[in-house]
Amino acid sequence: MPHVLFYFFSFLTVATAVGVVVNKNAVNAALCLLLSLVGVAGLFALLDAYLLAALLVLVYAGAVVALFLFIVMLLDTQGGTRKPFKRLTAVASTVGLALLVTGLATLVSRTQFATVAVPTAAGQAPVGAVLKHYAEMLFTTYLLPVQVVGFLLLIAMLGVIVLSRKHAVPEETK
Template sequence: MADTLFIILAVLTVASALLVVVNKNAVNAALGLLISLLGLAGLFVLLDAPLLAFVLLMVYAGAVVALFLFIIMLLDTTPGAAKPFSKMTLVATLIGAGLLFTGIYSLAHRAVLPAAPATLPVPTMKNYAEQLFTTYLLPVQVVGFMLLIAMLGVIVLSKKFDQTEGAK
């Protein structure tokens, strides 16, 4: 059962990720990202992390993809004439394929990995909270301040400036 689910979710995730990369229309790419996120959330559930799956769906599918779609609609970027594949395309594909192959090769020949999952109960909200508020207390504070700084940055960035270059 878990194996079948893994296959289905993996194929779904990779296929929609491919859609993000190759689709000419930005809206379709955003929807591909959304489907990819759904597949990834399913994989998280398979990995005994339902809470992370929930958070992923809330943050990414709820906020990030919606923000992307909003900006795409706002900017009205009509897809221009598709250019034929250049030499750069070939180089990029080769680099990506090379990275993938190196990763698979080192995984297959060098990696020392645990074969079976450790038999532990599914981590609950309490486990996460315990970690976040004891071991990772300082990072949580830092991330909170970073969110505040990002918010201020976005407010400053989206303010209207003078149209002239070198506005004060």
């Protein structure tokens, strides 16, 4: 059963991700992104990372993609015209694809999957699985990065305000 679900969610993720890139209509692309994120969330759930799955649906699928859709509809973008493929683009894409396939093939053939350690210790639930354990880690071991992220969000917010608001009257002219 988990195998079937794994293939289902993997296929959903990859197919809709291709849809994001291929779609000319921005609204359709954003909706494909939504489905792709749901697929990733399903994969996380299969890995017992329920918290991560829930956060992904809430934050990315719920908030971020909704914001994308909002902006796309606000700007009312029309699907642009596709540029015809130049020969150079085609060659570059082929080389890129060949590199990607080589890389993936090497990764699959040379990774000793047997030696890949399972990142959970016996008798201990993974960090992302239990909400209480996760919260405890955030407030003890990882307190410093949490504080730093607080400052990151502060400067990001300030940046949005500074870069988007209308100019004030220049101070030197007064």
